[in-house]
Amino acid sequence: MRFIDEFRDSELAKVVVCELERLAQGRHFRIMEICGGHTHTIYRYGLHDVLPTNIELVHGPGCPVCVLPMGKVDDAIAIAKQDGVILATFGDMVRVPGSQGSLMDAQADGADIRMVYSPLDALKIAQQNPDRKVVFFAIGFETTAPGTAVTLLQAKKLGIKNFFVFCNHVLVVPAIKALLDSPETQLDGFIGPGHVTTVIGSKAWEFIPRDYGKGIVISGFEPLDMLQAIYLLVRQIVEGKPRVDVQYTRAVRPDGNLKAKAVMEQVFDFRETFEWRGLGWIERSALKLRPEFSEFDAEMHFDLPQRQIPDPKVCQCGAVLRGTILPWECKVFGTACTPEHPIGACMVSSEGACAAVYQYGRFSRKVRELLQR
Ligand code: SF4
Numbered sequence: 323m324r325f326i327d328e329f330r331d332s333e334l335a336k337v338v339v340c341e342l343e344r345l346a347q348g349r350h351f352r353i354m355e356i357c358g359g360h361t362h363t364i365y366r367y368g369l370h371d372v373l374p375t376n377i378e379l380v381h382g383p384g385c386p387v388c389v390l391p392m393g394k395v396d397d398a399i400a401i402a403k404q405d406g407v408i409l410a411t412f413g414d415m416v417r418v419p420g421s422q423g424s425l426m427d428a429q430a431d432g433a434d435i436r437m438v439y440s441p442l443d444a445l446k447i448a449q450q451n452p453d454r455k456v457v458f459f460a461i462g463f464e465t466t467a468p469g470t471a472v473t474l475l476q477a478k479k480l481g482i483k484n485f486f487v488f489c490n491h492v493l494v495v496p497a498i499k500a501l502l503d504s505p506e507t508q509l510d511g512f513i514g515p516g517h518v519t520t521v522i523g524s525k526a527w528e529f530i531p532r533d534y535g536k537g538i539v540i541s542g543f544e545p546l547d548m549l550q551a552i553y554l555l556v557r558q559i560v561e562g563k564p565r566v567d568v569q570y571t572r573a574v575r576p577d578g579n580l581k582a583k584a585v586m587e588q589v590f591d592f593r594e595t596f597e598w599r600g601l602g603w604i605e606r607s608a609l610k611l612r613p614e615f616s617e618f619d620a621e622m623h624f625d626l627p628q629r630q631i632p633d634p635k636v637c638q639c640g641a642v643l644r645g646t647i648l649p650w651e652c653k654v655f656g657t658a659c660t661p662e663h664p665i666g667a668c669m670v671s672s673e674g675a676c677a678a679v680y681q682y683g684r685f686s687r688k689v690r691e692l693l694q695r
Contacts, residue, residue: 365686425459464491597630
């Protein structure tokens with residue numbers, strides 16, 4: 323297939339669903355899609371409605387904005403409020419609540435906060451404002467970390483002195499290991515993240531069948547990609563042969579993107595441990611700047627509160643990110659918590675599970691039925 327319409331062909335989708343129904347007969351399957359982009363495909367294209375009822379999809383921790391704990395938002399706000407600072411970050415991050423409000427609230431109070439599409443845009447702002455300190459609030463998984471690394475190499479090459487990075491890049495593999503090590507995790511297999519795996523390579527997932535006896539299929543993001551990936555995973559489970567399968571062959575290679583991995587290696591080192599919303603502290607699950615780049619490290623140049631702040635009691639984002647509840651099972655879903663007035667990060671981000679269900683789930687027959695119970 324070459325064109326986007328072909329990946330959305332409803333007749334072909336019906337054929338795959340029929341095959342899936344036949345294959346999946348006789349037992350229940352509980353499958354986690356790790357990536358928030360996949361969660362959005364599931365609801366946006368109504369896959370949730372057409373899948374057999376014995377195939378249950380639960381959503382994973384693959385939304386980079388959602389997994390950052392509130393304390394990190396507070397740290398970013400503290401930086402933004404310091405004299406002469408311009409804080410630049412991705413749009414999703416601006417509306418995520420911290421303990422005293424969001425970056426958007428801080429902007430309304432006078433902080434200079436700018437939304438950017440890439441870290442290079444933040445570097446450009448630094449070049450255009452030599453009398454200001456420009457801090458890039460870097461978030462995201464292995465998909466966005468290479469961009470931050472390249473930007474830091476560029477800043478070093480150009481000798482820029484007023485550019486800093488508040489590094490909060492996190493790594494997917496340690497998070498999935500932590501989930502699998504948790505006794506509350508009851509899953510039959512995973513739909514693996516397509517974009518992250520283009521960088522880290524499909525070999526990075528071999529620990530799942532080897533150490534945990536579960537299967538994983540790396541999937542693309544169109545509806546037929548996902549249906550085929552679910553089919554391949556169910557087939558693995560039925561055959562009792564867990565392995566790493568790649569459905570997203572048009573982008574994923576066994577070793578990933580060697581150049582991207584090399585720049586990350588050059589610029590970043592592992593943090594000993596890092597706090598994830600919902601998953602707690604996970605060893606070597608996040609990146610920090612290497613000492614050679616300390617001149618750009620915001621943590622070395624700005625005072626940060628660095629407090630651990632639990633989510634509000636009503637917020638169940640942690641349970642959603644662990645896949646132990648589905649978004650509509652949170653008591654405040656769609657009532658006190660909406661995209662206009664989010665209580666938790668999962669309702670804010672374009673990759674958040676609650677935002678996906680809120681935006682598209684009201685058109686879903688199954689979600690409507692579940693909400694009415
Ligand atoms: S509905 Fe809101 S508070 Fe509840 S889990 Fe989702 S984002 Fe968090």
